Amino acid sequence: MTHTPTHATLQHIANILNFKDNRKLLANTFDALAVDWDTVVMLASQHLMLPALYYQLKRKDLLTHIPPDLELYLEEISNINSNRNKILLKEAQEVSALFREASIDHVYIKGLAVIAHIAPKDIGARMVGDLDIVIAPHQLHEAFELLQKHGYTETIEFNYTTENFRHLPRQINPKKMGAIELHSEVLLYKYRFLIKVTDLLNNKLFTSGIHIPSEEDSIQIGIYTTQINDHGHLFGTLNLKPVFDCLVFGLQNKISFLHKIADVKQANSFLELLSIYFPEFKPNHTTKSSQIIKSYYYFKLDNPRLGRISQNTVYYLHELTERITLLYNNKSYRAHVLKNKLSHKRP
Known part of the structure; x- marks a missing residue:
C-alpha cells in the first residue's frame, strides 16, 4: 500500500464522499490538523467534486470542523452549481414533456439522471455538462427535428462523417443553458452489448419530472462510459x-x-x-x-513525474493509433485531413 501525499489526500476525499457514518473519524482527523486542505481543493476540483464535498460535509455536520474560509468557498461554489442544476433540470423537464407528447421513447443518462435522483435536497452536489438523452433508435431523427422546431437550432457538427457513432451533433438553443446530445447508443460500437438501449428504455424510472435509468443501469453507465468511452x-x-x-x-x-x-x-x-x-x-x-x-x-x-510521462506516452500512442486507423478506414476523415492540410499550406 502506497502512502504518498496524493494517495493520502485522495483517501481524505473518499472518506468525505463515503455514505457511511464516519463523522467521528473525520472530525478527529480534521481537528488534528491532519488534512492538507489546499491539496484537497486542488484534487477535488480536478475531479469536479467540490460541490459533492460540500454537500457531504454538510450532511455529516462537519462544516464547523473545516477552515471557515474554505467553508465559505465551498458554499459559494455549491450554491452556483445548485442554481445551474435547477435550471438544467427545468429545461430537461420541458424537453421530456415535448418527447412524451410526441410519444418519443427516451431516457436521460449520466449527470442529469444523478441530479434528478438526488433532487431537490442535494441537487447541487453533482456537476453536469450536456443534457444526454438516449432515444429509441427509430425515433432519433424525429427527436432531433422536434428539438429544432422548439429553438434548438444551432448545432456543433462533426468535422467529418462519423460511422457507428453513438450520438448526433450537439444541439443548442441560444436561450437555454444546456446543450443536448441525442444518443442512439451509450457505448463505443464494439461494447454495445454491455448496455442495450432496449433494456435501458424498458427499465427506466420517472422521477423529478423526467425519465432516468434504473439504479443498476445508471451504475453501469457511469462505469462503462468512463472505462470504455473515456x-x-x-x-x-x-x-x-x-x-x-x-x-x-x-x-x-x-x-x-x-x-x-x-x-x-x-x-x-x-x-x-x-x-x-x-x-x-x-x-x-x-x-x-x-x-x-x-x-x-x-x-x-x-512516481508522479515518471507517472505523468508514462501516462502522456500511453495517451499519445493511443491517439496516434486511433488516427491512423481512422485515416485508413474513413474516406471522409481522409478528405478532412487533406483539406485542412491544404488550407494551412503557405502560398
Missing part, C-alpha cells in the same frame, strides 16, 4: 465522478450486482482501483489485467 481501463485512471455516481445509486449495498459486473474486465479494473479507497467495493475476484492496472496506478502515485 479509456479509463486503458489508461489506468480513476475518475471520482463515476465513483460518486456509484455511491449515489447505492452500489455499495448491491453486493450481488457488484460481483456480477466484476465479470466484465473494464468494471473489474474500476472496482479494483475503487477498492483502494473504498474497501467495500473490492470485487470477489481480480483479473490479471486489473492486477497490472492497479500496479500501474500505484506506480503513478509513487
